[in-house]
Amino acid sequence: MGALGEFLNDNCSQVSVVYFSYGYTGERAGRALIGFDFETERVREKIRDSALNRSSVLRHATELSEETIGRIV
Numbered sequence: 001m002g003a004l005g006e007f008l009n010d011n012c013s014q015v016s017v018v019y020f021s022y023g024y025t026g027e028r029a030g031r032a033l034i035g036f037d038f039e040t041e042r043v044r045e046k047i048r049d050s051a052l053n054r055s056s057v058l059r060h061a062t063e064l065s066e067e068t069i070g071r072i073v
């Protein structure tokens with residue numbers, strides 16, 4: 001299992017993936033854009049902290065602003 005699968009397995013039992021785009025162009029790691037729907041704000045914060053604020057299996061994670069999300073969808 002890769003890093004993304006490990007992260008989802010370990011952290012995302014209480015979320016729904018509502019958007020997923022993955023790209024691999026030959027680099028050492030691929031890039032994924034994932035949109036989540038959270039059951040509660042507490043769950044959102046837990047996942048956010050797990051992805052952004054600790055050493056996880058993810059090499060890099062960024063939370064998108066509402067403005068950026070609006071331009072994507």
